[in-house]
Amino acid sequence: MSFPDFRMRRMGLTAAAAIIAVAVVGTAAAQSMVVRSTGPSASKYPTGAKLKSGDKLTLVAGDKVVLMQAGKTRTLSGPGTFGASGTIQASQSMSGTVTRMLAKGPTMRSRGGFSRDAVIAPPTELRAPNLWLLDYREGGTFCVADPATLMLWRPNMEGDTALEIESAGKKATVALVDGANFRKWPLDILPVQNGADYRLSGAGLAAPVTVRFARMDAIPDTVEGSIDMLMAKGCSSQLNRLVDTMSEAEAG
Structure with a gap:
């Protein structure tokens, strides 16, 4: 085979490989x-x-x-x-709201310089702005990204209230004070145990709710990975939170 023929054949194979690669990528993207x-x-x-x-x-x-x-x-x-x-x-395309929802650590700030031990307050929102914040109004399985930084969240920052948490005969009272949406989970009294049930009451709840934690080995870096993980572990409240946020981005 002459050099020109060899070069032409090589170019043809390269082009064919490129076409196959595009087809494979297109098929995956279309799913x-x-x-x-x-x-x-x-x-x-x-x-x-x-x-x-x-x-x-x-x-x-x-x-x-x-x-x-x-x-x-x-x-x-x-x-x-x-x-x-x-x-x-x-x-x-994925909005800034979706990006914040998937972030490994939510951005938090205090209102009017407000600051108390383990209490941080962002602007009031109807839905927890991050997947890894535990909205204590929602029962069911909750996927925990990092037990050491697990935060409880409420949709407003008005008034003082107390949340009662019980599990395996132990009980903790978490104070949510005026000006704050957040409070750290009481790890010193109630460690986050994989598969254990925790009964939450008070703090404006119409009825007690039960939360069961599902520990994660790693936090997914993509929307697809997050949805797959939430589905696999049965963390429906977080899945709904993410899908709602994505749907709002779609409508916008």
Whole structure:
């Protein structure tokens, strides 16, 4: 084989490899995952289901399915038939709110210079601004990123209140004071035990809630990784918090 023929053949193989690589990447990017499913057809499209690019979803009235594709979301509402993959507008890129939600440590500050031991207060929000803050109104399994820095959170910073926490015969009282959203989990009395139940009451709760901790080996660095981990461990309240934040970014 002459040198020109060899060079042409090599260029052809390189081009073919590039085309295959693009095709593989495109296929992976086109795959979608159901991250929320409500309505009559929820059992057909359960949370966590993986969909190929050519799949179709047939929804009836009352159905709402949120799909994640390439770290962004698409919300489908019935009735209608929809493709599993679709064009995501540039405005649907991950917002600063989503970035803060996934951060390994929330940004906290005090109001008006307010400062007390283990108490830090950010602006008032209706939803905890970070996945790793424990909103004590929400029961169920909670994924713990770092037990040593676990913080309790409430949606306002008005008034003094006390949260009672009980587990395995031990009890701790956590004071949330006026001007603060946050308070550290009482590790000295109630260490964070994987799979243990903790009963929370008081502090404005209409009824006691039970929280069970699921320890993580590492915090995912991506939206996809976070959603996969939250699903696998059954941390539904945190999953809903993240999906809600992503859906708001989509709508914006």
